Amino acid sequence: MNAAANHLPAGLPAPRPARDGLDTPYYEGLLSGKLLIQRCTACRGWQWGPEWICHRCLSFDLDWAETEAAGRIFSWERVWHPVHPALAQHGPYLVVLVELPQADHVRLVGNLLGDPHQPVPIGGAVEGVFEHRPDGEPPYTLLQWQLTG
Amino acid sequence: MTTSAAGERTLRGRAAIAGVGETNYYKRGAAEDPEFVLALKAILTAAQDAGIDPREIDGFASYSNDRNDPSRLAVATGMARCVVVFRALAQGQFARFGQGPRLPGVSGEPAYTMPYGLMSPAQMFSMRCMRHLHETGVSRDTYKAVSLAAYHHAQNNPRAVMHGQLLSPEAYDEARWIVEPHRLYDCCMENDGAAALIVVPAERARDLPNTPVYLLGATTGSEHRAGAPCHNAPLYATACFTTLAPRLYEMAEVTPGDVDVLQSYENFTGGVVMSIIEHGFCTPEQANEVLTFENLIAPAGRLPLNTSGGNLAECYMHGLELVIEAVRQIRGDSPNPVSGARVSMVTSGPMVTPASNAIFGSEEVL
Numbered sequence: 001m002n003a004a005a006n007h008l009p010a011g012l013p014a015p016r017p018a019r020d021g022l023d024t025p026y027y028e029g030l031l032s033g034k035l036l037i038q039r040c041t042a043c044r045g046w047q048w049g050p051e052w053i054c055h056r057c058l059s060f061d062l063d064w065a066e067t068e069a070a071g072r073i074f075s076w077e078r079v080w081h082p083v084h085p086a087l088a089q090h091g092p093y094l095v096v097l098v099e100l101p102q103a104d105h106v107r108l109v110g111n112l113l114g115d116p117h118q119p120v121p122i123g124g125a126v127e128g129v130f131e132h133r134p135d136g137e138p139p140y141t142l143l144q145w146q147l148t149g
Numbered sequence: 150m151t152t153s154a155a156g157e158r159t160l161r162g163r164a165a166i167a168g169v170g171e172t173n174y175y176k177r178g179a180a181e182d183p184e185f186v187l188a189l190k191a192i193l194t195a196a197q198d199a200g201i202d203p204r205e206i207d208g209f210a211s212y213s214n215d216r217n218d219p220s221r222l223a224v225a226t227g228m229a230r231c232v233v234v235f236r237a238l239a240q241g242q243f244a245r246f247g248q249g250p251r252l253p254g255v256s257g258e259p260a261y262t263m264p265y266g267l268m269s270p271a272q273m274f275s276m277r278c279m280r281h282l283h284e285t286g287v288s289r290d291t292y293k294a295v296s297l298a299a300y301h302h303a304q305n306n307p308r309a310v311m312h313g314q315l316l317s318p319e320a321y322d323e324a325r326w327i328v329e330p331h332r333l334y335d336c337c338m339e340n341d342g343a344a345a346l347i348v349v350p351a352e353r354a355r356d357l358p359n360t361p362v363y364l365l366g367a368t369t370g371s372e373h374r375a376g377a378p379c380h381n382a383p384l385y386a387t388a389c390f391t392t393l394a395p396r397l398y399e400m401a402e403v404t405p406g407d408v409d410v411l412q413s414y415e416n417f418t419g420g421v422v423m424s425i426i427e428h429g430f431c432t433p434e435q436a437n438e439v440l441t442f443e444n445l446i447a448p449a450g451r452l453p454l455n456t457s458g459g460n461l462a463e464c465y466m467h468g469l470e471l472v473i474e475a476v477r478q479i480r481g482d483s484p485n486p487v488s489g490a491r492v493s494m495v496t497s498g499p500m501v502t503p504a505s506n507a508i509f510g511s512e513e514v515l
């Protein structure tokens with residue numbers, strides 16, 4: 001997994017940890033090139049996005065665990081009509097919803113790297129690519145995806 | 150909500166729509182009146198249609214974005230004698246929908262999607278629709294049929310913003326993509342205007358000039374964890390009606406086969422197709438054969454759909470125009486009447502949580 005160049009242009013809203021601290025481990029993980037997902041200490045279930053309670057067993061004893069940034073495309077879309085000025089001159093781009101079978105099939109949103117006109121196979125295997133944005137205030141990292149094999 | 154003799158909680162036959170009305174409908178930003186004036190004018194028109202003095206109105210329900218909420222409304226009729234439901238939009242004067250936020254940073258759930266360029270309703274919902282097409286084998290031709298039917302119906306509706314602007318199959322196909330799988334004419338418009346309807350207890354409606362249109366049922370809600378964060382709803386490829394639809398039919402005491410005409414909220418045509426399937430009008434396997442232009446148009450289609458033009462071609466009044474059209478179908482003064490319509494259904498903003506739906510009927514189905 002190599003670091004990616006910026007896939008979408010600068011100027012889109014930057015992700016910032018929630019003030020209540022709920023998702024801070026996720027962002028700290030991405031900065032160091034790791035994918036951390038919320039995991040219940042009681043029932044060992046994974047969940048995403050982060051919540052204060054385990055939606056399976058209702059335990060408050062939630063932790064964060066590393067999982068491989070690899071999954072399958074669950075759905076996708078090719079965006080042609082820009083709704084943000086930063087994308088006005090950019091042309092189409094791909095957004096994918098990636099499920100992680102090794103983590104109870106939680107789903108993450110990211111961009112599919114490569115040719116924006118490529119055919120996108122639902123079910124296709126993808127690997128994560130950490131896109132570091134050191135110039136962000138504060139710096140942040142996005143998790144992007146590319147097809148494998 | 151009232152309790153029937155049998156003890157079940159039901160709305161059936163308790164309240165009726167006595168009047169409907171709207172202002173002129175405009176392209177976005179084109180209304181001459183301030184938004185509040187639009188609302189007042191629509192309310193006065195609805196009161197006049199109902200044959201009541203507007204001073205009789207003793208309850209108000211502002212109709213919210215993407216939801217029709219006749220259930221809340223019917224609760225209100227227990228406490229109020231005459232409720233007006235209204236919606237006014239003047240999008241030149243206030244913020245638009247469908248635009249990405251101009252913020253330097255976001256946190257919480259938006260932070261998991263917006264930095265990746267997923268930030269508008271079209272982008273949010275298209276992801277669900279793409280999965281639905283994949284899981285079911287439903288064809289995008291069904292989207293096209295929904296869109297062409299709406300534009301077809303608008304040609305008989307002088308109120309429609311798209312009156313006089315017929316959409317050809319070729320123009321539909323050649324229109325640009327907004328977000329795959331949705332092209333331009335799969336997406337609702339943005340408009341100015343206002344609409345209102347007057348709800349009264351059933352016995353009061355019988356004393357008023359219009360044919361009473363009874364509320365047979367209405368439900369509001371969602372599936373288990375439909376609102377799970379960041380596209381993690383367990384039942385992802387749905388319009389969120391899988392649990393509501395059976396409850397609606399049970400309350401209304403009708404089946405899908407009894408429904409004469411359907412108004413189904415179009416934020417995007419993919420959501421309409423899912424709503425129709427989840428309300429039992431066809432299975433996913435039948436959808437490609439059933440959801441054709443010929444079947445979706447009044448008066449002779451098997452399931453006349455969005456017979457005023459709806460959000461796509463009449464006016465995007467957040468679906469209140471669909472409720473009004475459902476009422477007009479029972480009264481017989483729709484621009485595209487389905488002859489002898491006795492049971493008329495509305496489904497609200499698909500793919501949102503909570504979703505809602507309602508069935509109206511004539512006196513003879515009570």
Ligand SMILES: [Zn+2]
Pocket residue numbers: 040041042043044045054055056057058059
């Ligand atoms: Zn648990």
